[in-house]
Amino acid sequence: MESKEKRWYVLHTYSGYENRVKSNLESRAQSMGMQDYIFRVIVPEETVRQVKDGQAKEVEEKTFPGYVLVEMVMTDQAWYIARNTPGVTGFLGSHGGGSKPTPLLPEEVDRIMKRMGMDVARTDINVSVGDHVKIIAGAFADLTGKVIDVDHEKMKLKVELEMFGRQTTAELVFDQIDTVND
Structure with a gap:
């Protein structure tokens, strides 16, 4: 099995x-x-x-x-x-x-x-490629970016964001982001 x-x-x-x-x-x-x-x-x-x-x-x-x-x-x-x-x-x-x-x-x-005082992990989130999200945890917290890839099976996504005047890609898990209303 x-x-x-x-x-x-x-x-x-x-x-x-x-x-x-x-x-x-x-x-x-x-x-x-x-x-x-x-x-x-x-x-x-x-x-x-x-x-x-x-x-x-x-x-x-x-x-x-x-x-x-x-x-x-x-x-x-x-x-x-x-x-x-x-x-x-x-x-x-x-x-x-x-x-x-x-x-x-x-x-x-x-x-x-x-x-244990831990948050229950998000298993799915309603985001698509092209959506804008706010990063709420991790090294990129408080930055916003554009979703360029979503892997629902692994509960990960790639977000393109601007950092130090350059475009950077961050790989994140669903728990690290929140949706942004455009």
């Missing part, structure tokens, strides 16, 4: 190795040219208030110890790279015997992201 759709999956890791697995998987995806298949890797954490020795302080705690979330397109190669990352013991929802795992439901992902 090879999918072309970007979905969220849960990796099971050795307890205490979550951040190491995140780092390893991100670097493996980069070094093996899998950035178009393995996108975001998240260790769900939340801020918890603790009182220790009479002092109250806020600390980050793992929401799901032993688990890491990965947003990916489930291809054989991406699946192989993720499950063979050091510290990964397997995918949650995989029944063994080479079966691919079951992705999280969109509602589950939304709930986890909101709990």
Whole structure:
């Protein structure tokens, strides 16, 4: 069951190795040219208030110890790279015997992201080539530009903008832009 759709999956890791697995998987995806298949890797954490020795302080705690979330397109190669990352013991929802795992439901992902204080990623936006957009995040924030390419499958677009008196092309994700009424 090879999918072309970007979905969220849960990796099971050795307890205490979550951040190491995140780092390893991100670097493996980069070094093996899998950035178009393995996108975001998240260790769900939340801020918890603790009182220790009479002092109250806020600390980050793992929401799901032993688990890491990965947003990916489930291809054989991406699946192989993720499950063979050091510290990964397997995918949650995989029944063994080479079966691919079951992705999280969109509602589950939304709930986890909101709990972590993260915005839920935009999956689609109504822009076309030639439209003008305002960049709201990243290195080009507060600039406006003209859309020259839209890739709805990868949720990316290319925007041509003027910077330092020259035309520059920026590759952005949908979350980084807002539409502008001409």
